[in-house]
Amino acid sequence: xxxxxxxxxxxxxxxxxxxxxxxxxxxxxxxxxxxxxxxxxxxxxxxxxxxxxxxxxxxxxxxxxxxxxxxxxxxxxxxxxxxxxxxxxxxxxxxxxxxxxxxxxxxxxxxxxxxxxxxxxxxxxxxxxxxxxxxxxxxxxxxxxxxxxxxxxxxxxxxxxxxxxxxxxxxxxxxxxxxxxxxxxxxxxxxxxxxxxxxxxxxxxxxxxxxxxxxxxxxxxxxxxxxxxxxxxxxxxxxxxxxxxxxxxxxxxxxxxxxxxxxxxxxxxxxxxxxxxxxxxxxxxxxxxxxxxxxxxxxxxxxxxxxxxxxxxxxxxxxxxxxxxxxxxxxxxxxxxxxxxxxxxxxxxxxxxxxxxxxxxxxxxxxxxxxxxxxxxxxxxxxxxxxxxxxxxxxxxxxxxxxxxxxxxxxxxxxxxxxxxxxxxx
Numbered sequence: 521x522x523x524x525x526x527x528x529x530x531x532x533x534x535x536x537x538x539x540x541x542x543x544x545x546x547x548x549x550x551x552x553x554x555x556x557x558x559x560x561x562x563x564x565x566x567x568x569x570x571x572x573x574x575x576x577x578x579x580x581x582x583x584x585x586x587x588x589x590x591x592x593x594x595x596x597x598x599x600x601x602x603x604x605x606x607x608x609x610x611x612x613x614x615x616x617x618x619x620x621x622x623x624x625x626x627x628x629x630x631x632x633x634x635x636x637x638x639x640x641x642x643x644x645x646x647x648x649x650x651x652x653x654x655x656x657x658x659x660x661x662x663x664x665x666x667x668x669x670x671x672x673x674x675x676x677x678x679x680x681x682x683x684x685x686x687x688x689x690x691x692x693x694x695x696x697x698x699x700x701x702x703x704x705x706x707x708x709x710x711x712x713x714x715x716x717x718x719x720x721x722x723x724x725x726x727x728x729x730x731x732x733x734x735x736x737x738x739x740x741x742x743x744x745x746x747x748x749x750x751x752x753x754x755x756x757x758x759x760x761x762x763x764x765x766x767x768x769x770x771x772x773x774x775x776x777x778x779x780x781x782x783x784x785x786x787x788x789x790x791x792x793x794x795x796x797x798x799x800x801x802x803x804x805x806x807x808x809x810x811x812x813x814x815x816x817x818x819x820x821x822x823x824x825x826x827x828x829x830x831x832x833x834x835x836x837x838x839x840x841x842x843x844x845x846x847x848x849x850x851x852x853x854x855x856x857x858x859x860x861x862x863x864x865x866x867x868x869x870x871x872x873x874x875x876x877x878x879x880x881x882x883x884x885x886x887x888x889x890x891x892x893x894x895x896x897x898x899x900x901x902x903x904x905x906x907x908x909x910x911x912x913x914x915x916x917x918x919x920x921x922x923x924x925x926x927x928x929x930x931x932x933x934x935x936x937x938x939x940x941x942x943x944x945x946x
Contacts, residue, residue, distance in 0.1 A: 530687070530716050533726065545722045552652055552684065553732030554697035555643040555936045558771025559780075559883055559907045563876035565596040567637045567679075567933035572602045579920045580635045583931060584625075585617040586913035591885070592878060593620050598679060598935065600637070603629045628678030633667035636926045637933030638764070639691040640668045641675070641683075644732070644936065651936035653683045654730075656690050679935060688712050688723070688730055693762035693930055695731075698769050698779060701842060702731045706739030706757035707746075714746040736842060738763055738835055759784070759831045764929045766851075767835060768871045769844075773882035773906035780905045781839045782871050782884075784832055785848030786825035788897070789868065792850060793821060795893040796868070805863045817861055820854045828853065847905040850897050865919040870898040872927030874912070883908040887928050890915025 533547045557563070566587075570580050584597065601610065607627050615622045632640070642654045659669050675683040689712050694705035704727050712723040720741055727735035744757030753761075760766050768782040796802070797818055806813040828851075836846045849870040854861065874885040884907045888895040902909040912928055921927055 527716060530718065533687075545718070545725065547687075547722075547726045547729035549729050550684075550732060551647055552644040552654065552730075553647070554654075554695075554702055555645060555934060556697040556699050556769065556771060557875045557934060558699070558769075559773045559875040559877075560771055561876060563591060563595045563874070565598060565935040566874075567598050567600065567641070567935055568931070569600045569632045569635050569637045569933075570602070570605075571633060571635045573633075576635050576924070579917055580931075581613070583913050583917050583921075583928075584614070586917070587885075587932075588614075588618040588621050588624065590878075590910060590912055591876075593624070595624065595876075597625045599625055599627050600630050600632055600678065601627055602631060605629065630670065630674050630678055631667070632670075635921075635924075636668075636693070636930040638930045639693050640670050641933055642692050642695060642697075643934040651681045653679055653681060653935065654686050655683060657686050657688055659691075681935070686730055688726060689715055691762065692933070693764045693926075694758075696763055696767060696769050697731070697733060698842075698844075699771065700733065701736055702727065702733040703736050703738050703763060703767070703769075703839075705763045706737055706741045706744040707753050707761070709737055709741055710744035710757065711746040711753070714748050736838065738767070738838060740831065740834075759828050759835065760853075761925075762930075764872055765869060765927070766832060766871055767839070768873045768875070768884070768929070770875045770882075770884060770905060770907055778845045779843065780907075781844040781846050782849050782873070782902070782905060783836045783839065783846050784828075784851035784869050784871050786829045786832065786851050786853070788848055788850040788901075789852040789894075790822065790825055792891075792894050792897060793818065793852065796821075796852060796891055799891055802864055802866060806861050813861065817854070817866060820859070820861075821852050824853050824855045825851075827855070845905075847901055849901050850894055852894075862923070865923045867922045868894060869927075870901075872929040874928055874932050875907070878908060878910050881908040882906065883910050885910045885912040885928060887911070887913055887918035887921070888915050889918055 533545055535546050568584055614625050644652050644654050655670050672683045690708050694708050696703040709720050709723050713720050724735050740757035745755040747754040766784040770780045772779045803810040803814045839846050852868045854866055868889050870886055884902050888911050899909040
């Protein structure tokens with residue numbers, strides 16, 4: 521196995537393999553359980569990363585400032601900064617953000633590349649309720665995200681809790697945890713099958729054992745294909761590269777007993793396309809004259825909506841089968857494989873949210889896009905889902921993060937204990 525590039529430690533998941541046993545694949549339970557963020561529970565503590573990239577730092581600081589002001593005063597933040605950062609000046613800066621900032625923010629020095637803390641660790645707890653942080657087996661070494669890989673020793677000092685390395689490859693944005701099951705993107709199943717030498721079913725059972733929750737695969741496993749030579753997905757089986765761009769789990773808000781999930785709905789996005797097309801700022805900074813750019817972008821929205829919508833309906837059906845009430849959210853995207861209009865953000869979606877209480881109300885913190893009709897429709901849908909919509913920051917921040925292929929949920933990692941157009945609509 522080692523000669524073939526497959527990890528030999530996976531052999532321990534086959535009981536009695538040294539003695540020729542035919543017991544098969546029986547993964548050991550980890551003794552941990554992923555923590556589910558729920559709209560009706562307080563947000564304890566969030567991990568925030570300040571990337572060394574100069575262009576992202578002011579936006580990350582602005583978003584941290586807004587979160588300090590708009591989240592409950594009990595929410596704590598651990599902010600990861602590059603080793604050698606001027607912590608004294610950073611503390612002065614943070615203390616000016618909000619009256620309570622000085623006691624709510626703690627800095628920890630650790631190397632990281634991006635501002636998206638969700639991907640490199642997941643919050644969990646042991647069977648006796650003690651907090652733990654799970655980190656991936658490793659990031660793809662051919663990808664720049666490898667520089668976001670956390671050191672166990674440094675992370676334990678920074679977060680003051682045990683940090684455990686997973687047996688599996690994953691990014692946190694492709695894993696969603698509910699109260700009794702986890703949802704794993706099909707691409708993560710394909711990647712682990714290729715890199716660990718397991719079947720898709722074995723990988724799924726290993727996710728169940730690892731995360732302490734029955735794992736449900738979301739997406740088309742037959743289409744997902746990982747290329748070991750390039751270390752990348754050759755073909756995706758998902759509607760987006762990460763589940764949290766298309767799905768948000770909110771738990772059971774208020775007195776509702778049924779858990780709720782938000783799912784991206786391109787048909788609802790197209791309902792507001794005419795209004796979006798009146799936003800002149802979206803069409804004036806491209807290589808084409810505004811009129812031609814507008815026509816091309818409209819056609820791109822309609823084409824990608826038709827392509828994505830059937831798979832998102834399958835997502836919705838899967839969640840409903842799992843016991844969720846599904847609420848469709850307006851969604852407008854361009855196919856990233858053919859998007860040549862990236863001088864401004866043209867991606868509008870409302871599923872990358874952070875769930876938790878706000879002044880005692882079950883809430884979903886989200887980022888608005890600055891298009892009143894679209895933002896207003898999203899807020900109405902959130903209220904219908906049973907949660908109070910909270911604008912976590914500004915449209916400027918939202919559009920900047922999405923230009924980096926991320927959003928609010930991507931930005932906020934959790935810590936336990938402190939912490940023709942589609943016709944149907946979802």
